[in-house]
Amino acid sequence: MSACRVVVTGVGPVTSAGVGAKEFHRGLLDGVSAVRTITRFDPADLPVRIAAEVDLPEHLTPPRRDAVSTDRCVQLAAAAAHLALEDSGLDLAAVDRDRVAVAVGTGCGGAESIERGHLAFTGRGPQGLPARFIPMSMANSTAAWLSIRYGLTGPCATTVTACASGADALVAAHQMIVTGEADVVLAGGAEAPVTPVIVGGFARMRALSTRNGEPERASRPFDADRDGFVIGEGAALLVLEEAGHAAARGAVPLAEFRGYGRSADAHHVVAPRPDGSAAARAVTGALRSAGLTPADVSHVNAHGTGTVLNDAAEARALHTALGPDAARIPVSATKSVTGHTLGAAGAIEAVASVQAVVHGVLPPTANLDVPDPETGLDLVGGQPRETEVTAVLSDSFAFGGHNVVLAFTRPEQC
CATH class of the missing domain: 3.40.47.10 (Thiolase/Chalcone synthase)
Known part of the structure; x- marks a missing residue:
């Protein structure tokens, strides 16, 4: 193992079980499933009508300008980044932002924007597409948006390896720090897949639980009566730092990413x-x-x-x-x-x-x-x-x- 150590100094979970470190931890320990009937669209025509949706608190809801110009995936990640940086106590004004990187994983990217754009195109042709359709749809938009939002000019990476994307982004961040590319990385994953096509596609594969009548009991890993997974939306960003950098600013690590x-x-x-x-x-x-x-x-x-x-x-x-x-x-x-x-x-x-x-x-x-x-x-x-x-x-x-x-x-x- 390299002598360069990577520590976690802040976390920002945005999930159906809780938003923010304390709320998320409380939600996990309660052990009550957050799966409910879908509200983001009318699921009546789908064979699977349940998902785990995020309820963003008002102070983390994007302003109107961002709400109309970014996909929900970016919006969830933005909330997670705010929470992670706040949790870490990192003062970006006091660090070299050339040494602060971003690494975000996603499996679907701007899925909601892609679906809406397709509907607009089929209805009105090219003129029906939003002017920002491409940047709202790109898988790398989330990482890019965070880099721009915080002025982070270190490496900026997106990992797309399906359900391993968020973990792969943390690996990429670890490598950035160990190889000396960055002292700090804002790293994690974001996904907003509660859309008609994504839910319908997984249902067509028969990968999803069909317990529509009891959604809170549908997600049951390792249970003998399990019948598939339940789609959820969410994001989590972690502040990873080189241990010496964290110590120099007086940060107390939560854990080491070993x-x-x-x-x-x-x-x-x-x-x-x-x-x-x-x-x-x-x-x-x-x-x-x-x-x-x-x-x-x-x-x-x-x-x-x-x-x-x-x-x-x-x-x-x-x-x-x-x-x-x-x-x-x-x-x-x-x-x-x-x-x-x-x-x-x-x-x-x-x-x-x-x-x-x-x-x-x-x-x-x-x-x-x-x-x-x-x-x-x-x-x-x-x-x-x-x-x-x-x-x-x-x-x-x-x-x-x-x-x-x-x-x-x-x-x-x-």
Whole structure:
């Protein structure tokens, strides 16, 4: 592991379970799913009519100028960035902004703008398109907007690896700091996929839960009665810093971003490799990068989508990579509460992992009524679990076979 250390000094979660660090943490510990009937559009014609939507508080609602010129994905990320910078106490006026970078992951980009633009085009032709259709639709708009908004002239990157995008953005940020490109990176993920075409498309694949009559019980990772995932929207930005830079300004790190592992299934564009072998290599890589052994791991924040195949493959991956310790290590699935936020999920779950380190409390997995006995894991269900947390692994496994596992530890372990 490089001598250059990367620490987390601020977090900004924007989720259906809570907006802001305190509210998000409280929502996770409550263990109540935030999935409800869709309100962002009329879902009556769709076979799936549920999702996890974000209710932005008034002080984080974009001004009219931004509301009409940016996609909702950007708007959620803007709220997350504001919260993360506030949480970190970083004074941008006091740092070299050439050394401050941005890295944001997204799976769908400006999906809502694309759909609205297509409808306008089919109705009125090219003249019906908004003048800002292209910048509102681009996947890189979120990262670019944050760079412009805060005058951050360091590297500015966008990662697009489906449901691993947010985690991949954190990896990119880690690399920027370790290689000396940046001292600080505003990094994470954002997604606004609660749209007719995105929901309809996933429903057409039969990837989504169809529990329309009981939405709060639909997202149930690792439960024996799971029947698919639930789409959610949200964002999370983290302030990552080189440890010396954080210390010089008197910042107290929340956790250390100790390492990561990545791999590809090379198996199928949507189905995971059934034996979880490639995902296991990502887990092993994270341990190696972080200088940890399975015995050091206190908690796993699982990818845990709630689909039959993905949960089973993830459980096999954990057993392969962690050996006998897999049955000992407590596992939580954040998506049971937040829904699956696609490209934002890895960043939101990174925040949950950091908070587990900070508070020593593991969030429960909602709707874990009958844990699938095939998993062989210590699944945290029912109530939060207080325990000593020194090292957490956060899994992100995506369509296309993209596997990313992040490792967070107590900062004093360095």
